[in-house]
Amino acid sequence: MTLSPALMNPAAPSGTTLVPIPIRAGLVFAAIAPVAAGALLFARSGHAAPLVVTPVVALGVAAITSPALYIALAATGGAPSPAVVARAVAMALAAFGIALAGLLLPTAFLSLSAVSPWTAVAVVSTALGAAALIALVRLGSELDLRGLAGRGVLVVWAMSAVGVAGRLWFDVLVEVMHVQHG
Amino acid sequence: MSSMVDLLLRDREQMLARIRTGEPTAILRAMVLTIVGAMAVFGAALGSYRGGIQIAYAAVKLPLVLLGTAALSAPVLTAIGASLGRRVRMAEDLALVMSALAFGALVLAACTPLVLLGRAVDMSYHAMTLAMVGMFAFAGMCSLRMVVKALGLEGSRGGMPALATLCVVFALVGGQLSWALRPYLVRPRSPDIVFLREREGSLIDAVVQATSSARGIYGRDFAPVPE
Numbered sequence A: 001m002t003l004s005p006a007l008m009n010p011a012a013p014s015g016t017t018l019v020p021i022p023i024r025a026g027l028v029f030a031a032i033a034p035v036a037a038g039a040l041l042f043a044r045s046g047h048a049a050p051l052v053v054t055p056v057v058a059l060g061v062a063a064i065t066s067p068a069l070y071i072a073l074a075a076t077g078g079a080p081s082p083a084v085v086a087r088a089v090a091m092a093l094a095a096f097g098i099a100l101a102g103l104l105l106p107t108a109f110l111s112l113s114a115v116s117p118w119t120a121v122a123v124v125s126t127a128l129g130a131a132a133l134i135a136l137v138r139l140g141s142e143l144d145l146r147g148l149a150g151r152g153v154l155v156v157w158a159m160s161a162v163g164v165a166g167r168l169w170f171d172v173l174v175e176v177m178h179v180q181h182g
Numbered sequence B: 001m002s003s004m005v006d007l008l009l010r011d012r013e014q015m016l017a018r019i020r021t022g023e024p025t026a027i028l029r030a031m032v033l034t035i036v037g038a039m040a041v042f043g044a045a046l047g048s049y050r051g052g053i054q055i056a057y058a059a060v061k062l063p064l065v066l067l068g069t070a071a072l073s074a075p076v077l078t079a080i081g082a083s084l085g086r087r088v089r090m091a092e093d094l095a096l097v098m099s100a101l102a103f104g105a106l107v108l109a110a111c112t113p114l115v116l117l118g119r120a121v122d123m124s125y126h127a128m129t130l131a132m133v134g135m136f137a138f139a140g141m142c143s144l145r146m147v148v149k150a151l152g153l154e155g156s157r158g159g160m161p162a163l164a165t166l167c168v169v170f171a172l173v174g175g176q177l178s179w180a181l182r183p184y185l186v187r188p189r190s191p192d193i194v195f196l197r198e199r200e201g202s203l204i205d206a207v208v209q210a211t212s213s214a215r216g217i218y219g220r221d222f223a224p225v226p227e
Helices: A023-045 A049-075 A082-113 A117-143 A148-180 B002-010 B012-021 B024-047 B054-083 B090-110 B112-120 B125-154 B159-180 B203-214
Strands: none
Touching: A023 A049, A023 A082, A023 A117, A023 A148, A049 A082, A049 A117, A049 A148, A082 A117, A082 B054, A082 B159, A117 A148, A117 B054, A117 B159, A117 B203, B002 B012, B002 B024, B002 B090, B012 B024, B012 B090, B012 B125, B024 B054, B024 B090, B024 B112, B054 B090, B054 B159, B090 B112, B090 B125, B112 B125, B125 B159, B159 B203
């Protein structure tokens, strides 16, 4: 995997500063990397659905549930402005894309060298889960919520979003592996 | 190149400073050559347990395992770090990972006399295998310590989670690649020597199968027991 030169930011401050991700480049990664992850499952199962469903699940769940995050944060009195929340969500999606892109090479090696298609399923699912976790950590850092209520809202929202995405992903896998085994 | 290897062995803090401020490409080249040389020496020593062509086979395969694993895994450090707010420094990260692996490879090369001693005193195959695992674990710890130190000096956000992810990925990829390229250590009485064993699935497949067998779930109708 090679990162876009646009991501190189030598002028960025070091130390404990949160270095911003160029959002446009990051979102390109967020759009492409899930397709590549789906392609790995397609290569092992011959079922084309993961090619489309993987990015739809990843990006769709974030798009559908993020307004609820803003509403809940605002209702509990801890919400930054809508622009800040939108930027934080975009940054988290970019983080998801870059993290998943970084994991693609080892994921491809492990899934394509395995004999059992279930190993490929486990490896790809783990990579997607790890990238999602990293995106949630980034979202928390970007929002920088101080109050207990705001943090609680973020945790509940994150659990809901991961639960919805996980259920959709599970259904896709059942369908794909059902076809694989006739 | 020899001065760089000497620096790596004697003063790793200075080496880390050179990676941050110097020319990562030159360091990278020197470290790749160091890994190839050191792992070939250790591989040849392992191959000498069986002798013959296995010396050459193991000397070729062990550097491939380490370099292949590094090539597949190193971008993880940069990507995960960048996702969590660390500055993107791909060339420096690659130089850091390769330097740490080169240090581990040199530690293994230093263990070569122990391998030869095991052969000289006719140490059993299983004891030799365990000794080899111990040597690799020790060398891996030495490499890991160097990367931890580098990220600690850097003090940036996202460095340690990225390192933890790199360790998991490195273990999985390294385990699978070394599994695919085995054998390295062959019993002295083994009549046939092969460069690669037939493909028998991945390391993860084998672990899953062994777990199932332990629970009494068998994937085949008979066990390969002698008649």
